Amino acid sequence: MPARGSAARLLEGLLLIAVALLVPLCLYVVFAIVPTEEKMGIVQRIFYFHVPSAFAAFLGVGLCALFSTLYLWRRERRYDRMAHASAELGVLFCTIVLITGPIWARPVWGVWWTGEVRLTSTLILWLIYVGYLLLRENALNRDQAARWAAVVGIIGAMDMPIIYKSVEWWRGLHPKVLRISGGGGLEPTMEKGLMLCTATFLLLFAYLLIQRSRLGRLQDEIEALTHAARSVAAPGAAPAPNGARP
Amino acid sequence: MTSGEKRMSYLRVVALVAAKDLKTELRSREQAVSMFFFALLVLVVFNFAFDFTVIDFVTLGPGVLWVAFIFSGVLALNHSFQIEREQDRIHGILMAPIDRSAFYLGKVAATVLFMSAVEAVLVPVSVLMFNYQLTARVGLATLVLILNTVGFAAVGTLFAAMTTQTRRSEMLLPLLLFPAVVPIALAAVKTTSHVLAGRPFDRYSSWLGMTASYDAIFLGAAVLLFDYVLEES
Numbered sequence: 336m337p338a339r340g341s342a343a344r345l346l347e348g349l350l351l352i353a354v355a356l357l358v359p360l361c362l363y364v365v366f367a368i369v370p371t372e373e374k375m376g377i378v379q380r381i382f383y384f385h386v387p388s389a390f391a392a393f394l395g396v397g398l399c400a401l402f403s404t405l406y407l408w409r410r411e412r413r414y415d416r417m418a419h420a421s422a423e424l425g426v427l428f429c430t431i432v433l434i435t436g437p438i439w440a441r442p443v444w445g446v447w448w449t450g451e452v453r454l455t456s457t458l459i460l461w462l463i464y465v466g467y468l469l470l471r472e473n474a475l476n477r478d479q480a481a482r483w484a485a486v487v488g489i490i491g492a493m494d495m496p497i498i499y500k501s502v503e504w505w506r507g508l509h510p511k512v513l514r515i516s517g518g519g520g521l522e523p524t525m526e527k528g529l530m531l532c533t534a535t536f537l538l539l540f541a542y543l544l545i546q547r548s549r550l551g552r553l554q555d556e557i558e559a560l561t562h563a564a565r566s567v568a569a570p571g572a573a574p575a576p577n578g579a580r581p
Numbered sequence: 582m583t584s585g586e587k588r589m590s591y592l593r594v595v596a597l598v599a600a601k602d603l604k605t606e607l608r609s610r611e612q613a614v615s616m617f618f619f620a621l622l623v624l625v626v627f628n629f630a631f632d633f634t635v636i637d638f639v640t641l642g643p644g645v646l647w648v649a650f651i652f653s654g655v656l657a658l659n660h661s662f663q664i665e666r667e668q669d670r671i672h673g674i675l676m677a678p679i680d681r682s683a684f685y686l687g688k689v690a691a692t693v694l695f696m697s698a699v700e701a702v703l704v705p706v707s708v709l710m711f712n713y714q715l716t717a718r719v720g721l722a723t724l725v726l727i728l729n730t731v732g733f734a735a736v737g738t739l740f741a742a743m744t745t746q747t748r749r750s751e752m753l754l755p756l757l758l759f760p761a762v763v764p765i766a767l768a769a770v771k772t773t774s775h776v777l778a779g780r781p782f783d784r785y786s787s788w789l790g791m792t793a794s795y796d797a798i799f800l801g802a803a804v805l806l807f808d809y810v811l812e813e814s
Contacts, residue, residue: 407809462760470757473747482809483743487757490736493802494761497795501764504788505771 343545350542357535369528381439383528387536388431389457394540395425396460399467400492403485412555413548415481418488420547422467424540429461452503459498463491477558594679598687603694605664612660616653616699623649624707638713643773646707647766650700650726651733655755657695658737661688662745675811685738685807689800692734693727700726713777721776728789729769732796736761739803742810768792 365383372379402418405411436454437447448454467487474480521529606612627645665671674684704722708715715722737758744753759766768788775785 407806459760459763463757466753466757466760470743470747470753473744473749473753475746479746482812486739486743486806486809489806490739490761490799490802493798494764497764497791497798498760501767501791504791505767 347542347545350538350545354535354539354542357531357538361532361535364528364531369525370522372525375443378439378442381435383532385432385435385439386529387533388428388435390533391536391540392425392428392432392457392460394537395421395423395428396464396492396495398544399425399464399488403488406481406485407489412481413552415485416548416551416555417544418485419471419551420544422464422484422488423547424543426461426464426468427543428536428540429457429464432457433461450506452499452506455502456495456499459502460491460495463487463494467491477555591680591683594683595686595690598684599690599694602661602664602688602691606695612657613695613698616656616695617702619656620649620653620699620703621706623652624703624710628710633711638711639774639778642707642711642713643770643777646704646773647729647769649703650696650730650769651759651762651766653699654692654696654730654733654737655758657692657699658734658741658758659745659750659754661692661738662741663750666745671811681808681811682804684811685742685803686800688742689731689734689738692738693730696730696734697727700730715777718776718779721782722773725769725772725776725789728792728796729765729772732765732768732792732799733762735796735799735803736765739799739807739810742807764791764795768795 361383365380369380369383371377398421399418402414402421406414406418436457440449441447467484470487471480471484474483624645627648631641631645633642662671665674704715704726707713737754740757740761741750741754744750744757747753768791772785772788772792775788
C-alpha cells in the first residue's frame with residue numbers, strides 16, 4: 336500500500352509540474368505565436384480554450400460511464416469516486432464550453448446562440464450531468480447515491496449519440512454554420528497550438544480527477560470515522576450508515 | 582419446458598403488476614382524472630399563448646400536444662412509485678420471489694396505459710378545440726403516439742423509481758428526465774406534424790425507426806439496470 340501510494344504521489348507531482356509549466360506556455364503560444372485568423376480576428380483565439388474544454392468534457396462523460404459500469408460490476412467504492420469525479424469535471428469543462436462558445440459566436444455569427452446541432456446537444460449533455468449531480472445530492476445515503484448515479488451515468492452516455500442524431504435530423508436542411516473541428520483546413524501553426532492546448536487541458540483534467548477522487552476518499556474516511564466515534568460514544572444508538580462500512 | 586414455464590411466469594408477473602396498478606386506479610380514480618385535467622389545462626394555456634385561428638395547427642399543434650402529454654406523463658410516473666411507498670408496499674414487492682425487471686416492465690406497461698388513455702381523450706378534444714382534421718390518419722397517429730409514449734415511459738419509469746425515493750421527486754424527475762427524452766420529444770413532434778399534414782410515410786419513417794430503436798435500447802438497458810435502482814439498502 337505505501338509503495339503504491341508513493342507511486343501515485345509521484346505521478347501526481349509530475350502532473351502538477353507538467354500542468355504548471357504547460358498552462359503559461361499555452362497562454363504564450365495562443366496570444367503571441369499563432370497567427371490571427373484572417374476573417375474572425377482576435378476572438379478566434381478563444382478556440383484554443385473552447386475546443387480542448389470540449390474534449391475534456393467528453394472525456395469526463397466517457398470516463399463517468401466507464402467507471403459507473405465498473406462500479407456496478409465490482410462494487411468497489413473507488414470506482415464510484417472516480418465516476419463522480421469524472422462527471423463533476425465533465426460538467427465543469429462543459430460549462431467552460433458553453434461560456435466560451437457564445438463569446439466567440441456573437442462577433443463571428445452575429446448571435447450569442449443558435450439551434451445548431453453541436454450547441455444544442457452540448458447544452459443537453461450539460462443538463463443531463465447537472466441532473467446526475469443533483470440526484471447524487473438527493474440520495475438518502477452513499478450507497479444509494481453510488482448505485483443511482485451509475486445508472487444515470489450509463490444511460491446518459493448511451494443517450495448522447497441518439498440525442499445528437501435527433502437534433503441533427505430536427506434541424507434538417509439547415510446548413511452547417513461553420514466547421515470548427517477536424518483540423519483539416521487548419522493552418523499548421525494553429526493546428527500545433529490546438530494540439531498543445533488540448534494536451535494541456537487533458538493533463539489538467541487528469542490532475543483534477545486525481546485530486547477530486549482523493550477528496551472523495553477522504554470524505555468517505557471521515558464519514559466512517561464519525562460513525563465509529565458515535566457508536567463508541569453511544570453503542571447501539573447510531574444505525575450503521577449504509578455503504579460507509581469498510 | 583422449464584424455460585417455457587419460466588418465461589410464462591415472467592410475463593405473468595409483468596401483467597399482474599400492470600393489472601394491480603390498473604385496479605388501484607379504477608378504484609380510486611385519482612390519477613387519470615388529475616392527469617387529464619392537467620393536460621387539458623396545458624392545451625388551454627397554449628390556446629391563449631398562440632392564436633390558432635391565425636396559425637395553422639400543424640405548425641405548432643404537435644408541440645403543444647406533446648408538451649401536454651409529457652407534462653401529464655411526469656405526473657403519472659411520480660404517482661406510479663408514490664403509491665408503492667404508501668404503506669410500504671414496495672417492501673412487499675422487493676421480498677416477493679419475482680424478477681425485479683418484470684416489476685419494471687409491469688410499471689412501464691401501466692404508465693403507457695394511463696398515458697394512452699389520456700392521449701385517447703385529449704386528441705379528440707384538441708380536434709374540437711383547434712379545428713383541425715385527423716380523419717383517415719387515425720391508425721398512423723395511434724402508432725406514433727404509442728411508440729413515443731413507450732420510449733418516454735421506459736426511461737421515465739427507470740428514473741422515477743429513483744427520484745420518488747428522495748424527498749424532492751417532483752423537482753428531480755423532470756430535471757433528469759427531460760434532457761434524456763429529447764430524442765423522443767423531437768421524434769414525437771416531427772412525426773405527429775407529418776401525420777397531421779398528411780405527408781407520405783417515407784418522409785417520416787426514419788423518425789419512427791429512431792423512436793423504435795430508442796424504445797428497444799432503453800427498455801433493454803433499463804431491464805438490465807433496474808436491479809441496482811431498487812436494491813435493498
